Amino acid sequence: MRLGRYLQAFSLVALAVLLAVALTYKGLGDLPNPAVRDLALWYLYTTLNPEVPNMTVMSPEAVTAIVWDYRGLDTLFETMVFFLAIVGALAIMRGITLNEGGEGLHIERYGLSLITKTATKLLVPLIIGVSASIALHGHLTPGGGFQGGSAAAVAPLLVLVIFSTYYVVFKLRLSELSMISLRTLGLMGIYMTSFATLILGLVIGVNAYIFQNMPKANAFIGLPPALGGSLISGTLFFFNLFEFFAVAAGFTLVFILLSIPEVKAREVLKGEEHGH
Amino acid sequence: MIEPKLISYLFMAVAGALSLIATYLAVIEKDLVKAVIYSAIQSTAYTILFYLLMAPDIALVYIPVAVGLYPAVVFFLIKKTERFEESG
Amino acid sequence: MRFLKVRNMDINGFLFVFMLSTIMLNLVISLYGVFARPSLIKKIIALTILSDSGNVLAIAVGFRDWPSGWSPSTPPVLNVTSPKASDVVSFARVAVDPLPQALVLTAVVIGLAVMLFLVFLTLQIYRLYGTTDVRKVAKLKG
Structure with a gap:
């Protein structure tokens, strides 16, 4: 036991010293760097540049362009990791629901005081509005589906804490099933958008790729960069929209599961032990 | 004359020092509720860092995640399990 | 004395490197939290700080x-x-x-989702064994 302590302390000190040496001898590059890498210059030059029509993404936001176009497949699989983590949480909480027994309940007696509830009622539409704005302008200004979705998930969390779980499940009808449906809708939208250009190309009969956004040198088809005079950057707008729903619904689902009283969970676990 | 660059970098250094103190307190604190609050302070310092390092996208996603959702989830967990860490 | 002369830096460079070293110390402290503290909840808190410090380093x-x-x-x-x-x-x-920035953006959200999964695992461990202390969980048989 004593030896283990010394080993822990030694390895931590060694890690600190090695990190310091790496920094001193520029193992991480020149910090702070007066220039950026060539790869970064490529992204910066082509993110919105009408002079190179077969290279550009037509989005002034380089981060969203990388997330959903240059490295779009990467983000698709990260969305899948997110999906699997929530499926894992659902599997652990299987059978533990609040779907019945809400008839005789005085929902308005639960939760915090009336002042807090009124303030929350005013605040929640604002949170939803701001997060929708973050998500829908994701291809123009800093923001996007991930940012908007996690900001929107704050609103159901506030309602869960301030009005109680019963209010959310029995009054607002935000059950686990509806959240799973909304989430699946978002994921389906992401998959449909990633195939949109390919289907368009197959219908017209020209070369096209999965996850293609703007026209490329050997595939002259793409989604329109602007709709009715305002820039939507092809697929980026739709990806942000659907990712917003997927992320917000996924987090809301987990919070509803997490706020179910522990008594319910114990009932289910006892039932499993007795073989019911 | 003090240049704006110096002020910006000074804020970065201060935010880094704040995050170091908050991390230390969060790791050694025995009361887990206090540890989560220290962790949220550390996240606030990191948000300032992200903003000053010219990453507004990350600042936007980091505020709701690290100051809102994450402490709330851990508070739910502490409420359902135990609040104090035994000395080890 | 080459070690001291690798960079001749001004005050701005010094402040930036000071910030980087605090982030690296955060990495070390949170790693200590992950493998030396007994409570599983404390391990989750430290793991989040660890991943966030890595993210700040990537942005820097x-x-x-x-x-x-x-x-x-x-x-x-x-x-x-x-x-x-x-x-x-x-x-x-x-x-x-x-x-x-694009890589860290997804890492933050995915990190939260994985953290939620760990929270549910910890909750289940508490339901089954009645403790979140890893030393007590290790002593239990079956």
Whole structure:
């Protein structure tokens, strides 16, 4: 036991010293760097540049362009990791629901005081509005589906804490099933958008790729960069929209599961032990 | 004359020092509720860092995640399990 | 004494490197929290700090130094929707690296989702064994 302590302390000190040496001898590059890498210059030059029509993404936001176009497949699989983590949480909480027994309940007696509830009622539409704005302008200004979705998930969390779980499940009808449906809708939208250009190309009969956004040198088809005079950057707008729903619904689902009283969970676990 | 660059970098250094103190307190604190609050302070310092390092996208996603959702989830967990860490 | 002379830095460089070293110390402290503290909840808190410190380090590597004392480097977002060639060139001269930001963006959200899964695992361990202390869980048989 004593030896283990010394080993822990030694390895931590060694890690600190090695990190310091790496920094001193520029193992991480020149910090702070007066220039950026060539790869970064490529992204910066082509993110919105009408002079190179077969290279550009037509989005002034380089981060969203990388997330959903240059490295779009990467983000698709990260969305899948997110999906699997929530499926894992659902599997652990299987059978533990609040779907019945809400008839005789005085929902308005639960939760915090009336002042807090009124303030929350005013605040929640604002949170939803701001997060929708973050998500829908994701291809123009800093923001996007991930940012908007996690900001929107704050609103159901506030309602869960301030009005109680019963209010959310029995009054607002935000059950686990509806959240799973909304989430699946978002994921389906992401998959449909990633195939949109390919289907368009197959219908017209020209070369096209999965996850293609703007026209490329050997595939002259793409989604329109602007709709009715305002820039939507092809697929980026739709990806942000659907990712917003997927992320917000996924987090809301987990919070509803997490706020179910522990008594319910114990009932289910006892039932499993007795073989019911 | 003090240049704006110096002020910006000074804020970065201060935010880094704040995050170091908050991390230390969060790791050694025995009361887990206090540890989560220290962790949220550390996240606030990191948000300032992200903003000053010219990453507004990350600042936007980091505020709701690290100051809102994450402490709330851990508070739910502490409420359902135990609040104090035994000395080890 | 070469060790002390590798960089001749000004006050700004010193402040930036000071910030980087605090982040590295955060990495070390949170790693201590992950493998030496007994409570599983404390391990989750420390793991989050560990991943966030890694994220800050990645963003700092992609950061571009201010071109001069009075003109800042800018976020990787163009502020015109129909740029001329000169706009793009001047944008690429001052903007920071967008690639680490894009990677960290997804890492934050996915990290939270994985953290939620760990929270549910800890909750289940508490339901089954009645404790979140790893030493007590290790002593239990079956």
